[in-house]
Amino acid sequence: MSWLKVATALDPRFKDLKCLPRAEREEVWRTLSEMLKDGKPASQPSREEMEPEPPKKKKMALLLMGSESESEDEAPSDNTQDRYRVEPSVSIEACPLQWWSAHTVVYGKLAHIAQRYLATPASTVPCERLFSLAGHIVQKKRSSLSSENVNKLVCLSNWLREK
Numbered sequence: 001m002s003w004l005k006v007a008t009a010l011d012p013r014f015k016d017l018k019c020l021p022r023a024e025r026e027e028v029w030r031t032l033s034e035m036l037k038d039g040k041p042a043s044q045p046s047r048e049e050m051e052p053e054p055p056k057k058k059k060m061a062l063l064l065m066g067s068e069s070e071s072e073d074e075a076p077s078d079n080t081q082d083r084y085r086v087e088p089s090v091s092i093e094a095c096p097l098q099w100w101s102a103h104t105v106v107y108g109k110l111a112h113i114a115q116r117y118l119a120t121p122a123s124t125v126p127c128e129r130l131f132s133l134a135g136h137i138v139q140k141k142r143s144s145l146s147s148e149n150v151n152k153l154v155c156l157s158n159w160l161r162e163k
Contacts, residue, residue, distance in 0.1 A: 003117075006032055010114040012090045012099045033081055036109055080110045133157055 005028045008014050017025045084107060090099055096118050104111040137153050138145060145153075 002028075002031060006035070007117045010100075010110075010117050011096045012087070013092055013094060013096060015085065015089060029081065029085070032110075032113075035113055036081060080107055083107070084110055130154065 005017075005020065005024070008019065009017055009028050009032055017028060020028065090096075097115065100107075100111045100114045100118070107114075134150060134154055137157070138150055
């Protein structure tokens with residue numbers, strides 16, 4: 001469900017999240033903010049989780065070492081998400097992928113995340129139709145068809161249906 005909420009927030013037509021209760025809206029934006037900081041979807045494990053923990057002596061030595069600048073570890077705050085939130089919503093007829101493509105330069109990482117989330121097909125109906133068509137083509141009487149011929153027949157059937 002969180003995946004769908006993030007995808008809704010990244011759709012410039014529905015980014016106001018009026019379809020969600022007010023209490024859930026800020027949680028969606030927090031999740032998106034974490035994704036921007038990490039540069040990856042929230043479901044993927046972080047690099048630290050995947051790597052083994054360093055030995056205790058090495059960790060203590062790193063903690064004792066000082067740095068010349070205290071702000072060296074802090075990344076400058078990125079206001080990309082804030083700029084996106086205050087931008088007016090686009091019309092319902094607009095294509096969100098085209099909108100993000102046009103605004104890639106302005107939003108950078110956020111545009112990349114949006115294109116990944118929004119490019120996912122909304123349903124599995126096209127895939128189901130393809131499997132159903134292939135099932136009709138490959139029957140007991142035609143079970144010796146090569147995979148190449150099955151692909152050709154599926155394409156031909158699809159082309160004939162379009163005409």
